[in-house]
Amino acid sequence: MQKKKPEVDIIEKILDACYAYNPDKLFVMSLMHQYEERGSLSKKQLQGLFQIAQKVPDLSSAWLATLESIILKMPTRYKSEKPVPAAPAADDTQAQTEQTIEAILVKYPAHKRVLFFKAKFSNNEALTPAELTELEKFAKLLLK
Known part of the structure; x- marks a missing residue:
């Protein structure tokens, strides 16, 4: 997958910082693996990463703001509800x-x-x- 600007990759920097802060966190390791494999993360995964990144004390607030803006740009996908069959008519x-x-x-x-x-x-x-x-x-x- 081709990235827009390969030299600036905030998500990878945030993943590395979160991994350095807590290397035993399985969620961060799985996000890193998926990001390396696919080159992107879903909106829900980025929201989870944002929650973890807020707890890292030495992480730049600019990186957090950039991650938050990336999350806000992504579309929100809703699952459609199952169709409800009509009640038996008279x-x-x-x-x-x-x-x-x-x-x-x-x-x-x-x-x-x-x-x-x-x-x-x-x-x-x-x-x-x-x-x-x-x-x-x-x-x-x-x-x-």
């Missing part, structure tokens, strides 16, 4: 959904998304709230 809602699907398919028999909804509905799989909203939107647009 019989009248299911009947209305089935009627809507059939009405759209009578007018547009090759509509792929509505055919997908019909297949899902006929397999007794619950339509998610987003899918129900989408179906209602199709009904408003197509069944004027």
